[in-house]
Amino acid sequence: MTDLVARGSRPRAPERSRARHASRAQRARATFSGVLVVADVAMAGLVLLAVHGDLRMVAGLAFCLVVPGWAIVGLLRLENPPLEAGLTMAVGLSALVIVAQLAISLGAWHVEALQVLVCALCLPSLGYQALSRPRERAGR
Numbered sequence: 001m002t003d004l005v006a007r008g009s010r011p012r013a014p015e016r017s018r019a020r021h022a023s024r025a026q027r028a029r030a031t032f033s034g035v036l037v038v039a040d041v042a043m044a045g046l047v048l049l050a051v052h053g054d055l056r057m058v059a060g061l062a063f064c065l066v067v068p069g070w071a072i073v074g075l076l077r078l079e080n081p082p083l084e085a086g087l088t089m090a091v092g093l094s095a096l097v098i099v100a101q102l103a104i105s106l107g108a109w110h111v112e113a114l115q116v117l118v119c120a121l122c123l124p125s126l127g128y129q130a131l132s133r134p135r136e137r138a139g140r
Contacts, residue, residue: 033129044119
């Protein structure tokens with residue numbers, strides 16, 4: 001039995017398992033980014049169509065907690081989901097505070113315009129992440 005292992009005739013399961021896990025994680029990240037692209041476009045649509053009320057409030061809060069942060073943190077590919085989740089919320093809210101402070105300082109405070117601007121700024125990053133799916137091998 002040791003001769004078979006030494007000659008390499010037995011496949012190394014841990015390496016295959018790690019590769020499969022990494023591929024699955026990349027697909028999950030790309031799918032999550034794709035969902036956020038839809039959320040980003042939907043939020044911009046709600047703003048441009050002047051939808052108000054509970055729907056926009058809930059959608060806006062969810063958007064602010066996830067979309068801007070993932071547009072930044074998702075590019076880092078930290079491969080640590082709890083860390084990425086925490087950083088996504090922290091970085092997203094921090095970025096929004098900076099944008100709001102700049103708008104106030106420049107005398108350009110207009111909530112709807114800022115929401116559309118943030119949606120437009122996040123879209124390229126989210127689109128890139130959504131399209132960066134791992135290639136499937138022919139044998140699968």
